[in-house]
Amino acid sequence: MQFKDIIGQSDLKKSLVETVKNGRISHAQLFLGKGVNGKFALAVAYAQYINCPDRTETDSCGVCLSCKKYNAMSHPDLFFSFPVNKSSKGGGDSDAKSREGGVNRSTSSKDLISTMFYKDWLSYLNSTHYYPELQSWYKKINIENKQGIINVEEARRIVRDVSFKPVEAPYKILIIWQPEKMNMSSANVLLKFFEEPPAHTIIIMVADEKDQLLKTIQSRFQIIPVPRIDDFELYAYLKTKYSNFPENQVKNAVALSDGDLQRAEHILGDGEQMKEHFMLFQSWMRMCYKKGSLEEIKTFVEKVSRIGRENQKHFLNYSLRLIRQSLLINYGHPSLNKLTHYESEWLTKFSPFIHINNGIQLTEKFEQAIFEVGRNASASVLFMKLSLDLSVLLKIPQ
Numbered sequence: 001m002q003f004k005d006i007i008g009q010s011d012l013k014k015s016l017v018e019t020v021k022n023g024r025i026s027h028a029q030l031f032l033g034k035g036v037n038g039k040f041a042l043a044v045a046y047a048q049y050i051n052c053p054d055r056t057e058t059d060s061c062g063v064c065l066s067c068k069k070y071n072a073m074s075h076p077d078l079f080f081s082f083p084v085n086k087s088s089k090g091g092g093d094s095d096a097k098s099r100e101g102g103v104n105r106s107t108s109s110k111d112l113i114s115t116m117f118y119k120d121w122l123s124y125l126n127s128t129h130y131y132p133e134l135q136s137w138y139k140k141i142n143i144e145n146k147q148g149i150i151n152v153e154e155a156r157r158i159v160r161d162v163s164f165k166p167v168e169a170p171y172k173i174l175i176i177w178q179p180e181k182m183n184m185s186s187a188n189v190l191l192k193f194f195e196e197p198p199a200h201t202i203i204i205m206v207a208d209e210k211d212q213l214l215k216t217i218q219s220r221f222q223i224i225p226v227p228r229i230d231d232f233e234l235y236a237y238l239k240t241k242y243s244n245f246p247e248n249q250v251k252n253a254v255a256l257s258d259g260d261l262q263r264a265e266h267i268l269g270d271g272e273q274m275k276e277h278f279m280l281f282q283s284w285m286r287m288c289y290k291k292g293s294l295e296e297i298k299t300f301v302e303k304v305s306r307i308g309r310e311n312q313k314h315f316l317n318y319s320l321r322l323i324r325q326s327l328l329i330n331y332g333h334p335s336l337n338k339l340t341h342y343e344s345e346w347l348t349k350f351s352p353f354i355h356i357n358n359g360i361q362l363t364e365k366f367e368q369a370i371f372e373v374g375r376n377a378s379a380s381v382l383f384m385k386l387s388l389d390l391s392v393l394l395k396i397p398q
Ligand SMILES: [Zn+2]
Pocket: 052, 053, 054, 055, 060, 061, 062, 063, 064, 065, 066, 067, 068
């Protein structure tokens, strides 16, 4: 992965290059930013740049032995850690035998480490062009209904693997994707490691949410904010990739994507998940408003409890977005260009129900639910409680 392969982010690329030129590479860095904005690809390109003996003023060479090994993700001084879990099918995935280390039915969840999933990880990274996203990763390893974790066994594995001297590069580089998925025990093991990392070691964590990391861990890392992808850059990229699409459709996807590559491509594709969430939200709001719909609500809660945590989080975030847009429409500040055709059509009818007397409370209820889903609250309790709250709030008159 080279800087030139990453969409936009030119200021950040420049400042990363500067750290190498000035010999001021921090040994613990946290690449932080929401969504699929290229932060992971940047971390890999930065690592490759640091270790490339023939790097230029702007990028790694791409052809030296070190770069070749980076391209194949086989460099002996490059390490990854990422969340995994055991699939409901009993193994790590349906093709466990093909994986190094292997995951079989007898491997318990607490013994799972990310290296057992390395082949899946590589093929996943290649398929996403190094723009990973949690939900599609879970899908790849068949754990859509669970959360991946970075457990204590994985933390010990990291400490073991990274403790040796670099084999051939100036630096060993460890990239931890989604460190938010550490639990308390693994965080404690890693905290000690982060406090006194071995010499010639650089640790890069790539995260969406700083607040889900222990404060003591946060304080060990230099934070590198990674902004959303610039609209113009995202448009230029998508226009080339989807050259057969009408220009307006690409522009629309960029406007709706909030600088998130995956979201933009999703909208450009069939937008299946978004449409599913829209329909689910629509029927949910109807049943919460209607009197005597407890049975319907129970069926809804059962359904939504089965879609998996990450999907629930996406759905709640999506719902919150529609609530906010409704408030904007109701108060004469519609940003209809940020809505799809079917969303804006329905929201013009729904928005009168979201107003000054319930808007703030509704927003808070959704924010609370999103927080709780992230904290592993019981989905059925959470969605039932939220539905009952909505039933009351939606009936408050304007
Ligand atoms: Zn090179």
